[in-house]
Amino acid sequence: MTTRLRVALTLLAALFILVLPATASAVEYTVDSTGSQEDESPGTGGCKTSLNTCTLRAAIEESNESTSVDDKILFSSAFDGEQADSTIANPFMPAITDTVTIDGDAGGQCETDASFDGPCVGLAGSAGLAVQAPKVKVEGLAISGFQIGIAVEDEEFEARDDWIGFELDGTDGEGEQPYGIFVGPHADKAVIGGSAAAERNVFGNANSGLILRGSSFGAVLGNYFGVGPDGTSTAPNGRNLVVANKLELLDEVPATDNQIGADVGSAGTATAACDFGCNVFASESNATAMIDLVGTGLEEEGPATGPTQIEGNYVGLDANGEGVANAAQFDIRVGGAGGVTVGGEDSGQGNFIVGGGTGIYHEDGKGFAAVGNTIGDGPTAAEVDAPTLGMFVYCLDLGTESAEAVTVSDNVFEMEGGKAIESVFGNAEIEGNTIAGAETGIFTKGGPPGAGDVIADNAIGGSTGNGILIESNFNNVQHNSISGSGQAGIRIQDPTAFPLVITTGNLIGGDAEGEENTIRESGDDAIQIVDVSGNTEEDSYNQVARNKGDSNDGFFIALIGNANAGIEPPEISSVAKGSASGTAEPLALVRVFRKASAEKGELAGFLDQTTADGSGNWSVSYADLPGSTLVTATQTDTNLGTSELAGPVATPADPTPPTPGGGGSGGGGGSTPDTTAPTVKITKAPKAKSTSTTAKFKFKANEAGSTFQCKLDKGKFKKCSSPKTYKKLKPGKHVFKVKATDKAGNVGKPATKKFKVLK
Numbered sequence: 001m002t003t004r005l006r007v008a009l010t011l012l013a014a015l016f017i018l019v020l021p022a023t024a025s026a027v028e029y030t031v032d033s034t035g036s037q038e039d040e041s042p043g044t045g046g047c048k049t050s051l052n053t054c055t056l057r058a059a060i061e062e063s064n065e066s067t068s069v070d071d072k073i074l075f076s077s078a079f080d081g082e083q084a085d086s087t088i089a090n091p092f093m094p095a096i097t098d099t100v101t102i103d104g105d106a107g108g109q110c111e112t113d114a115s116f117d118g119p120c121v122g123l124a125g126s127a128g129l130a131v132q133a134p135k136v137k138v139e140g141l142a143i144s145g146f147q148i149g150i151a152v153e154d155e156e157f158e159a160r161d162d163w164i165g166f167e168l169d170g171t172d173g174e175g176e177q178p179y180g181i182f183v184g185p186h187a188d189k190a191v192i193g194g195s196a197a198a199e200r201n202v203f204g205n206a207n208s209g210l211i212l213r214g215s216s217f218g219a220v221l222g223n224y225f226g227v228g229p230d231g232t233s234t235a236p237n238g239r240n241l242v243v244a245n246k247l248e249l250l251d252e253v254p255a256t257d258n259q260i261g262a263d264v265g266s267a268g269t270a271t272a273a274c275d276f277g278c279n280v281f282a283s284e285s286n287a288t289a290m291i292d293l294v295g296t297g298l299e300e301e302g303p304a305t306g307p308t309q310i311e312g313n314y315v316g317l318d319a320n321g322e323g324v325a326n327a328a329q330f331d332i333r334v335g336g337a338g339g340v341t342v343g344g345e346d347s348g349q350g351n352f353i354v355g356g357g358t359g360i361y362h363e364d365g366k367g368f369a370a371v372g373n374t375i376g377d378g379p380t381a382a383e384v385d386a387p388t389l390g391m392f393v394y395c396l397d398l399g400t401e402s403a404e405a406v407t408v409s410d411n412v413f414e415m416e417g418g419k420a421i422e423s424v425f426g427n428a429e430i431e432g433n434t435i436a437g438a439e440t441g442i443f444t445k446g447g448p449p450g451a452g453d454v455i456a457d458n459a460i461g462g463s464t465g466n467g468i469l470i471e472s473n474f475n476n477v478q479h480n481s482i483s484g485s486g487q488a489g490i491r492i493q494d495p496t497a498f499p500l501v502i503t504t505g506n507l508i509g510g511d512a513e514g515e516e517n518t519i520r521e522s523g524d525d526a527i528q529i530v531d532v533s534g535n536t537e538e539d540s541y542n543q544v545a546r547n548k549g550d551s552n553d554g555f556f557i558a559l560i561g562n563a564n565a566g567i568e569p570p571e572i573s574s575v576a577k578g579s580a581s582g583t584a585e586p587l588a589l590v591r592v593f594r595k596a597s598a599e600k601g602e603l604a605g606f607l608d609q610t611t612a613d614g615s616g617n618w619s620v621s622y623a624d625l626p627g628s629t630l631v632t633a634t635q636t637d638t639n640l641g642t643s644e645l646a647g648p649v650a651t652p653a654d655p656t657p658p659t660p661g662g663g664g665s666g667g668g669g670g671s672t673p674d675t676t677a678p679t680v681k682i683t684k685a686p687k688a689k690s691t692s693t694t695a696k697f698k699f700k701a702n703e704a705g706s707t708f709q710c711k712l713d714k715g716k717f718k719k720c721s722s723p724k725t726y727k728k729l730k731p732g733k734h735v736f737k738v739k740a741t742d743k744a745g746n747v748g749k750p751a752t753k754k755f756k757v758l759k
Contacts, residue, residue: 026069029059031121032076036090056088056102056123063100070135073102079121081110083168087122087142095130102129104140105161109198114170116229118142118202119161122168131157142168148179149205152215157183158191163229165204165236170229172236178207185214185246185253193223195262195277200224204235211239213301214246214253220260222275224319225290226283231274231319234284241281243337244295245302254305260291261313264348272321272379274314276348281315287328290315290356294335303365306339312348316355316384323384326355331387334360339367343411352378359387362406363394369407376414376437386413390420390438395427395451408433417464419443426451426472435460441482445471445495452506455480466491467522474505478515482549488528489519489552492542492563502533502540505640509545511609517547525554526601531563532714534732539565541641544634546591552601557634557644560714564641566735568752570618575631575649581619582646584612588635592620595630595648598745603645607631627654628675647739647749650675674744678703682738684723685753693757696725701740701748710738731759 029047037049039058043065047054056073063071079086104121112118119142123129128146129138134154142163143149149164164180165172180203183190192210193201202224203209209225212218224231225240241260246253262277274280281290288296293308295301316326331353334340342360343350350372353359359375362368376386390413395406406428413420415438421430423444430453435441441460444453452474459481460467467482470492482489490508495501508527509517519526526549531540541564544557559566570584584590589611596604608620612635625631630648653673684698699708699722710720713734720738734757739750 026071027063027066028072028074029054029062030074030076031056031059032078034085034088036088036092038092055090057090057093060094060096060100064094064097067098069099071098071100073100074106075104075121077107079104081112081118081120081168083113083122086120086168087124090123090125093125093127093129095132096136098133099135100133101137102139102141103137106140109140109161112142112168112170112229114168114229116170118229119163119168124167138162142166144172144177146177148182149177150181152181152183152187152190154187156189157187159201160194160199161201163202164209166202166229172204177205179211180205180209181211183210183212183215183218188216188218190215190218191221192219193221193279195222197222197275202227202229203237203240204228206236206238208239208242209237211242211244212255212258213242213244213295213299214255216254216256216258218258220258220279221262221277222279224280226285226287227280227318227324231280232322232324234282234324236285237283238285238287239292240283240287240290242292242295242301243304243308244293245304247297247300247302252302256305256307258304258308260308260310261351262311263344263346264312266348268312268348274317274319274321277312279313280317280319281313281331282318282324282326283328284325285327289330289333290326290328291332292330293337293340294333303336304338306337306365307367308337308340310340310342310351311344313351314378315351315353317352317378321352321379322382323354323378326385328356330358330361331356332360334362334365334368336363336365338365340365340369342370343373344371345410347372350374354378354384354386356387358389358392360391362392364396368393369409370411371407372410374412374414376416377412386416386418386437388418389422390415390418392422392424393428394424396425413438423453426453426474428453430455430458432457434458436462438463439465440469441467443469443471444475452476460485467519469493470506471495471503473503475507477506477508477517478510480517482517482522483520485522485524487522488524488554489522489526489549490517491528491530493530494533494540500533500535502531502535502538504540504542506542507545508543509547511545513546513606515546516606517549519547519549520551522552522554522601524552525558526552526556526603528554528558528560529563530560530714532561539639539641541565541639543636543640544642546606548603548605550596550599550602550604554716555600555644556603557642559644562713562733562735564643565639566752566754567635567637567641567643569643569646569749570612570633570635571749572631572633572646572649575651577627577651578624579619579621580631580633580649581617582633583616584618584635585637586612586614586616588612588616588637590618590620590633590635592622592631592633593645594625595632598630598648603632625651627651628673647677647747649677674742675746677746677748678706678740678742679748680706680708680738680740680751682751682753685736686755688754689756689758691758693729694725694727695729695734695736695755696723697736697738697753698723699738699751701742703740703742705743706740708738708740710736712736729757731757
């Protein structure tokens with residue numbers, strides 16, 4: 001054990017105190033007994049029981065009488081961190097009504113029976129410390145077995161180097177203390193812990209570790225929640241930390257300007273340990289939340305008004321940065337709390353968040369930002385579990401303040417399936433995030449017109465499903481890098497939960513190079529737009545502007561069902577090395593691109609764009625291309641619905657070099673390769689409207705020996721021959737398409753027939 005030096009009062013000082021009034025100056029009381037006897041004569045300036053001892057109870061009673069001065073309660077060297085002789089079993093602790101410092105380790109931490117340095121004094125009983133005075137400090141105590149370890153009702157409370165819910169041997173206290181420290185309404189400016197290891201508090205309690213309810217301007221720094229004093233063994237905490245408003249009959253007391261954790265700086269990020277103000281949040285319990293800013297109505301709690309800053313913490317990790325069991329429903333539960341910032345722009349502000357159900361959960365709180373956090377990974381190479389859902393952002397309030405304030409940026413997601421980011425009802429700026437291993441990288445759904453998200457500058461890799469999945473309206477998806485998706489890189493579809501609802505008004509890419517999405521190696525189409533709502537009264541319109549990519553298994557742009565009202569690609573009637581022309585729908589915006597290969601899922605770059613005239617004619621000019629470069633195009637109609645890519649047409653081949661030794665200026669010449677795509681014509685089709693559930697089509701190409709591919713509605717093109725029959729069709733609109741491929745491999749533009757099966 002550690003022998004601690006104590007400063008004893010001299011005889012002269014003791015006599016001096018006895019003759020002075022209690023309000024004259026601060027006094028130090030030294031507790032020398034583990035008993036619970038009361039003070040013989042409170043207000044005399046001396047701590048003395050009937051047994052001629054100084055108990056903690058007597059010292060508090062004496063300090064309460066010493067008003068207007070800041071007293072100290074120290075402990076004799078007999079309190080040395082050993083469980084048997086350093087624990088005060090005191091069910092009769094008086095409330096603290098005057099400013100005082102209770103310092104259990106004034107001479108330094110003790111080597112406790114838990115074999116770790118920590119508090120020198122144990123405190124156990126049925127009623128904990130009740131703080132009813134300002135500027136009270138409690139340090140160096142192991143407090144266990146109470147209903148509430150410390151209840152704080154006044155300002156500027158400080159707690160350092162306390163074990164809350166643990167005995168001196170490091171075990172959970174008798175009865176598993178329900179509440180650790182409760183900081184009540186208007187008890188502002190509380191400091192719990194500190195940036196130094198010796199200031200750390202350790203919380204392990206059955207219900208809640210630390211509650212700031214209606215308390216503002218607090219700082220929670222460098223503590224362990226849900227782990228033992230060793231920083232690695234898990235301990236209970238149903239709710240590690242709660243910051244919430246206090247609900248009252250006709251009003252509520254706000255919780256504002258609270259700080260959880262700290263910017264650990266370069267020194268903190270250089271090591272795997274949680275230090276320099278970093279809090280550890282873990283739990284062996286099935287906790288509601290590791291950090292809860294919502295509270296529960298049963299406890300008269302409501303979402304914190306804020307602002308609240310959460311930075312530099314380990315959530316779901318132990319003090320060494322290793323993963324611990326985490327069954328919490330939410331890691332950080334923001335809910336409707338206002339002004340919450342999780343992380344920050346500096347590297348030392350980011351939180352590590354692993355395990356549990358949802359990493360960060362937000363629900364309509366104003367001013368929310370999650371910036372620079374790492375979700376699903378820790379600071380070491382050790383394997384950790386990712387949350388089931390990385391981040392949930394919900395913005396039902398469509399006001400300007402909410403739309404401007406909700407930010408999800410520069411976070412790193414290392415997922416094991418599930419969704420990395422889910423945004424509901426729009427109004428979120430999702431920018432600069434790095435996402436790997438999710439089933440779906442970014443998922444948006446819900447939202448009335450005008451409430452879309454900005455999804456930009458994100459890097460999404462290895463999604464087993466879609467890189468970006470959109471079931472909402474008016475999103476701008478620009479300058480993202482998406483690679484290796486198991487399904488489509490970007491998929492827009494009708495909401496699966498709401499039949500007959502369409503998804504419309506989305507913009508994929510833009511009209512500047514810095515707005516292009518790059519989509520590579522998708523297991524399906526690069527960009528896939530699906531309208532299978534069955535809504536025959538309204539069409540969806542989604543715009544695909546400038547984008548690029550390669551090695552996608554499907555088409556680069558695919559329209560399925562009646563997406564974009566079934567708009568067809570423009571006609572490319574002529575292509576030169578520096579120009580192209582053709583026809584499109586009148587006043588449609590035609591974008592012209594080059595391809596690096598005939599690969600259907602590849603698009604190399606943008607060439608130019610123009611608006612078709614009133615008759616549908618269009619032409620563009622661009623810098624000369626090499627011979628035999630493939631040129632393709634899309635058209636976007638006045639409803640802002642974009643077509644698939646037109647069948648590519650090659651620029652004229654470069655002249656064949658003269659054959660060495662040949663005669664004449666032609667040098668032997670050579671044949672010109674066939675680069676003209678075939679056309680296909682549907683010669684027989686069903687009536688535009690019919691009750692028949694069978695549809696038969698006949699078609700032919702203008703080049704002998706051509707082969708055909710057909711598709712109906714959302715299906716993919718498959719090999720077919722004329723005639724082609726479909727049976728047992730469902731009532732509603734249908735779209736049939738057929739395209740031809742000639743012997744040279746040129747693929748023509750599809751021919752289309754729309755028809756409707758009546759009920």
